[in-house]
Amino acid sequence: MTAEALRHARYVVTENPVTLVAFTLFTLLVTAALFGPLLVPYDPLATNTLVALQPPSWDHWFGTDHLGRDVFSRVVVAARLDLAIAVSAVALSFVVGSVIGSIAGYYGGWADRIISRLVDTVMAFPLFVLAMGIVAAMGNTVENVVYATAIINLPFYARMARAEVNVRRNAGWVAAARLSGNSGARVLACHLFPNVLPPMMVQVSLNLGWAILNAAGLSFIGLGVTPPTPEWGIMVAEGANYIVSGQWWLALFPGLALMLAVFTFNLMGDGLRDLIDPQRRT
Amino acid sequence: MARLIMILRRFGQALPTLVGIIVVTFLLTRALPGDPAAYFAGAAADAESIEEVRVMLGLDRSLPEQFWIYLGDLAQGDLGMSISTGQPVLTEILTRLPASLELTLTGLLIAVVIALPLGILAATRPGSWVDHLCRLIVTAGVSLPIFFTGLFLVYIFYYLAGWAPSPLGRLDIFFLPPPHVTGFYTIDALLAGDVETFQAALAQLALPALTLAIFALAPLARMTRASMLQVLSSDFVRTARANGLPPGQVLSTYAFPNALLPILTTLGMVFSFLLGANVLVEKVFAWPGIGSFAIEALIVSDYAAVQGFVLAMALLFVGLNLAIDIAYTVIDPRVSLDA
């Protein structure tokens, strides 16, 4: 299994070098998130009005902002917070969503009807708008941004798990597992779920990008993270005021960082999809 | 006839969704941490006015009772007062809605007009430059934070090139809004025969609409391409080819109508995202729509306004989903059996 999987992985990477790029970028992101504060040349919070609004230079690679803070340091340090929000939100919605979705898909009946109705209700809202409402109602904190992002992500996992379990529910090997003496819950947990996991992992990767965008969008309009904490969405929002006067670097670099992160997760999702099932590549 | 009944039934099926939406928006206000009455009364309120608000909102009663009152208010179109503007929330939303709709629909239209042909071309010519272009747009498009796209369109077309007017609102201050008919400045200006105002409104609309279009383009093109690829490899397209039908007809009567079904579903999702993205774009371009209204309300904890905004957006989305469902019923004869 492992030897073959490795062979297949090598094949996918050589066939599609973009996947290799994605995994490299991913490593870069994770490094910034884990060791960011140790790597940067300046304190991301240290203001120095003497050097405010300086364009990129050898001293300040990404320039400085209106308070003279080093944009490069802030962009790198912000990776931790942005990734943490996205990862915890996606993890939360993945766990809850896949469990309730699998139950709905396997047992059908009332469980399915109630769960589907709940999911449909969440989906009836424009999701970003719902997230705004939730954060506004629950209070303007980072944890609530995580919960809101998790809630609006939940339907995707629940629906996907439900559909994936549902198509396999009547497969011969599920009947065989029951004949072998597995109870319903055991069939679901030990036989069906491991088969549903690979397509769900693809969804996780694609969703991480989306979750980052959502969280950044929320902080862009002033929800969740508050200044002066370095965070990409807020940095773009702060830089927005300087765009019309030509100080592009304030908004560009955090924006690029955001883009790169989302791009990486999307590419990785596509790469994972190839790894799992070359047929479904679109 | 049978189809009409089906369409009516679709309306019926939207009812539970409506109930769900109303329950959630109701619960959102009651989920406020601490004292909801204090939030509703605003930051500057004293203990007495908070108590007044509590009684006024019925917050001293039981939850089902409160819900009943909320329903009654909704039925009368009463969404409460906005403390930031002092106007009824409903009035605020209705006056600002056309601005948001004009922006969103224009963005969606641009996206559809570009995405469908692009996706179809990419699917019919796999491996060609169109296909690669489509892949590039799709991958780049989904990665672009929409507020970032908007800002850099402003930087390029306003600051560097000077082609676009300053990104502030729907109309340059030297122009008067056209007489109100639809609320869409471009259409109203045309109706009034005022070409200059039309051009000015269009110039203001161009960048924000383009920003939304870039955002909506990627998922639509991606789904069009995937769905066309799948249909083109289906058995019935093979039959059409085996019968010597010309490629144009194979595409227009066999492949595309079948590919359209998943595209319609995606269109619903895209509209949902657009309504959210709209808020961000309105902030970037100082567009006086309901998104800007909601952001202002959020900043000052004007809760009735936020609640009204969430409700209005959800209703809009339900309406669009209904339209898509009905389109589905018209295109796909099989829907009737599954309903």
Added chain:
Amino acid sequence: MTSVPLLTIDELSVAFKTRKGTVQALHGVSFTLEKGEIIGLVGESGSGKSVTAYNVLGLLGPAARVTGGRIGFGGMTMTTARESALREIRGREISMIFQNPRGALNPIRPVGRQIEDVLREHSDLPRHKLKGAAIDMLHQVRINEPERRYAAYPFELSGGMCQRVMIAMALACEPALLIADEPTTGLDVTTQKAIMDLLVELARARHMATLLITHDLGIAAQYCDRIMVMEKGRLVEGGATADLFRAPRHPYTRKLIAATPRPDSTLADLIASTGTPARPAAEAPATAVAPNAVEPLLEVTDLVKEYPLAEKTKASGLGPLQRWFGRTPQTAGKDEPGQPPAGVFRAVDGVSFTVMPGESVGLVGESGCGKSTTSSMVARLLDPTSGAIRFDGQDIAAVPAGRFARSPLRAGIQMVFQDPTDSLNPRHTAFAAIAEPIRRLATPGDGPALTRRIEALADRVGLPRELLSRFPHQLSGGQKARVGIARAIAVDPKLLILDEPTSALDVSVQAVVLELLDGLRRELGMSYLFVSHDLNVVRLLCHRVLVMHRGRIVESGPAERLLTSPDHPYTKALIDAVPHFVPDGDPAAPTPEAAALKLAGE
């Protein structure tokens, strides 16, 4: 007919580009087709028969490349013709019909309009006459009420009707050649017979040449003038049908003929040329061992399963055909006492039967007759609406299906499934699959003991031990079938339910698996409930046969008697519909019932 042949295939070689490199699909295939002739192109999966046929119309995708030879049609070379020239030929001169007719029709366009599309493109008919011509074609393929069916969508028609529509579409412009790619695979035998009869009759009447691609030697024998046998991209033998069956020259042809079950063949005949040494037990006909036990192992009484009408297709996992049958007035069931309540569909309607220890009982019927629902209830995967199932002296219907997994009787009833691929968890190795029931239902013992036990099981079903560590996708169809069988016998069941265990396998593999199953029953003394649509296969393995039709058992009796002199008209129709051939003589003449069925429309 000695002039220029209609179709000439000359040393045709085709290669496919795949991810693993270029694969040669055809190696220099040559044959000709005369005007009005019906030729069968026969072979097992992967033999290249479809590739050959698709190439005639230039329908293979961009991954395929003709590496040598040519295809001539009339005066034209198809292999080098431009796409626009091919388009002129397609539908007008050469038509094609496909397997899975429902999928081959545009699902959201009325079928009549689809026929019109072809007419508009290729005929000179004025616009206002197109509809009349399309309805006339529907009439010619004997679709009842063609005016009404004109506006029907494919999902509203049965599989057989969809294939009739396909034929109408293909013949609309009076082509000189029809290519039929497995036109009846997936259809029921009686439908298959009706479609094939219609096809051949229309072809003869129009003097239209037909290239019939099939994996079923029986069909080819019954309907074709000449047969070409293909194996691994090569044409191994070709000749007039009677000659080919009388004196097959190529070993592969001989093996194929031998492995195809016939009304009079025995298991020993079937595997004679597969290279597998026959087990001693298989030499005696299966019917020789009649069980003499007194107490039945399984006793099913008045078993009923009902589904709400709206949900029945979902719940029972039956096809849309079933849905269609359930809804149309002509098949809605006669007015008899004990009618199910309104809004309810009875998939199984009062079924009673017994299985004795060591006995093998066949349950035969067409799709949607309720045989799979019955077997699922007996296997306790599904709860019956009413009725009793006594197994080994206990009423097991009383235990809900959801809790039967923990019943001590669970190990007593095991099952072998229809599709070996579908029946194995893609993420479990062969070893894990076989070990699963032992771990859950028996005392697995320590690691080495379990390994020994599973290796013994692998030996018993003829699965090489080194394959035990493989995953399903690394195994062949026959090997997967063996894993499925090993898993089913792992906990020594008393009753083994075989749900169409060989229908997804090629005939040569089927022969070996059938022989294995027969041997296992003798060695282990199990009882079999053998569910199948194939009468010839059932006869080989079963002592007694039950015939199911629309949820009821219409006839039962000893296999030999039932198959040679059936009483019930449905059984007769079923037996007559099975395509068959006599190795040293003319194809069997149709019986009166078959002739009557031939004229029936849908």
